[in-house]
Amino acid sequence: MLSNLIICTRDTKKKGKKEFFISEPGATRYLEVNDGNFNPHPTETALNRGDWLEKVINRATNNRKRVHPKGHPLEGYTYGDILIFVHGYNNSIKDIMIRHDLLQKNLNKLGFKGAIVSFDWPSANAALNYLEDRSDALKTAESLVKDGIMLLAMNQANENNLKCDVDIHLIGHSTGAYVIREAFYKADQNRKLERINWNVSQVAIIGGDISRKSMQSDDKKSSALFAHATRITNYQNPRDSALKLSNVKRFGTQPRVGRVGVPDNCPSNVVNVNVEKHWLTLEKVRSNANWSHSWHFYDDYFCEDLLFTINGDLDRHSIPTRVIENGKLYLRKN
Numbered sequence: 435m436l437s438n439l440i441i442c443t444r445d446t447k448k449k450g451k452k453e454f455f456i457s458e459p460g461a462t463r464y465l466e467v468n469d470g471n472f473n474p475h476p477t478e479t480a481l482n483r484g485d486w487l488e489k490v491i492n493r494a495t496n497n498r499k500r501v502h503p504k505g506h507p508l509e510g511y512t513y514g515d516i517l518i519f520v521h522g523y524n525n526s527i528k529d530i531m532i533r534h535d536l537l538q539k540n541l542n543k544l545g546f547k548g549a550i551v552s553f554d555w556p557s558a559n560a561a562l563n564y565l566e567d568r569s570d571a572l573k574t575a576e577s578l579v580k581d582g583i584m585l586l587a588m589n590q591a592n593e594n595n596l597k598c599d600v601d602i603h604l605i606g607h608s609t610g611a612y613v614i615r616e617a618f619y620k621a622d623q624n625r626k627l628e629r630i631n632w633n634v635s636q637v638a639i640i641g642g643d644i645s646r647k648s649m650q651s652d653d654k655k656s657s658a659l660f661a662h663a664t665r666i667t668n669y670q671n672p673r674d675s676a677l678k679l680s681n682v683k684r685f686g687t688q689p690r691v692g693r694v695g696v697p698d699n700c701p702s703n704v705v706n707v708n709v710e711k712h713w714l715t716l717e718k719v720r721s722n723a724n725w726s727h728s729w730h731f732y733d734d735y736f737c738e739d740l741l742f743t744i745n746g747d748l749d750r751h752s753i754p755t756r757v758i759e760n761g762k763l764y765l766r767k768n
Contacts, residue, residue: 436542438534439490440465441582442554443574444527446476453477455527457556459573462581469535472528487585490516493549494600513599515548515635516586517541517744520578522608522643523568525557533731537605540737546744551586553578555613571609575616576624583617587632601635603744608676608692608727611642618658636744637666640730641674645688649696649704660701665750667705667743669730669765670695671713676727692727705750709736709765739765 445460446453453476464486467474481489494514519537521530534552541550555574586602606614614637621632637659648656649668659666668691677693696706712735718725719732730736739755742748751758757766 436493436538437469438465438467438471438531438538438552439486439493439549440467440474440479440530440534440552440554441577442476442527443577443581444554444556457526459556462577467531472531474527474531483585490549490551490586491600496547513601515546515601515603515744517546517548517550517603517605518578518582519550519552520604520606520610520613521552521554521557522606522610522641523557523571527554530554533607533728536731537737540731540734541741544734544738544741546741548744551582553582553613557609568609568612571613572616575613576620578613578617579621580624583634584621584630584632601746603636603638604634605638605640605740606642607730608641608643611639611644611691614639615644615648615656615659618662619655621662622658633662633664635664636746637663638740638743639666639668639691641671641676641727642668642692643677643690646691646694646697647688649691649700651699651701660703663703665703665705665743665746667707667750668692668696669736670706670708670710671726672708672710673713674726676724705763707739707756707763707765712736712765712767735767736765 442455442463442465443459443461444455445458447456455474455476463476463480464483465474465479466481466486466489467479491514494516496514517537519534521533530552534550538550555571557571583602586600604614647653651660670692672693674693677690695708696704713726713729716729716733719729722728722732735755739753742753742755750763755765755767756763758764
């Protein structure tokens with residue numbers, strides 16, 4: 435079984451001889467966690483950045499070679515994919531490990547050949563911590579770019595310095611979409627980072643806890659996300675009960691994209707996929723307390739659509755897991 439590769443920005447605490455992660459911002463750590471370990475030790479699972487990066491790049495490329503138009507492999511030129519998972523609020527580190535495992539197993543089963551990395555920012559495991567979690571997400575958002583995306587984008591050569599073409603993708607769940615948007619915004623404010631020509635391929639948003647208004651083409655906070663992503667796919671579920679709760683906590687100011695979808699005046703590289711009709715056909719996983727908000731991790735059909743999205747070979751309207759009704763895209767079997 436594959437180990438789990440994690441970028442962790444939680445602080446740690448010691449109690450006697452025990453050391454454990456807590457739900458407060460801390461230094462960035464690079465972890466390799468054995469499959470099935472849902473309570474990783476901060477020191478025992480930590481790697482130095484170079485060793486961790488080598489493991490990610492090796493898993494991302496999986497010794498795949500670019501092929502010349504005449505059919506023979508291009509010597510010394512590998513390629514691959516890295517999917518960075520950014521979790522939402524009210525998630526303990528155990529929750530992140532479980533969802534990382536699910537994503538990795540489901541996508542690999544469908545033929546995904548790349549690496550999956552989780553960006554673990556400090557969020558508590560209690561719903562009442564919603565506003566504090568968003569504050570902590572804001573504090574650590576820049577680490578997603580500086581210690582994650584940029585690190586991977588700037589180190590795409592293997593130990594022999596051979597050419598390596600790695601596409602970086604992101605999937606943001608719930609407040610994870612907010613972390614991604616804020617990270618891109620902060621990156622554009624950073625003079626060092628703005629001089630680097632960086633980009634990501636696919637960004638997927640599930641249960642997105644950002645406002646519908648923020649996805650308008652003229653939104654200043656989202657402009658960096660629009661500019662640095664090839665395609666952004668928002669999966670909308672009008673029955674997402676957690677986002678209704680989110681609206682209450684935010685005093686009902688703005689509806690969330692994960693519930694109501696993106697606006698008509700969004701940029702052309704933003705795609706909306708309504709999942710409601712497919713979601714209604716699913717049997718609820720009993721162990722999942724918030725099924726309408728996090729069913730994606732348990733569903734093979736969603737993961738199949740996600741893999742088509744990551745691969746990027748098909749136009750948004752040609753992905754076979756979708757149907758078009760009245761000009762709108764729905765996740766549904768034909």
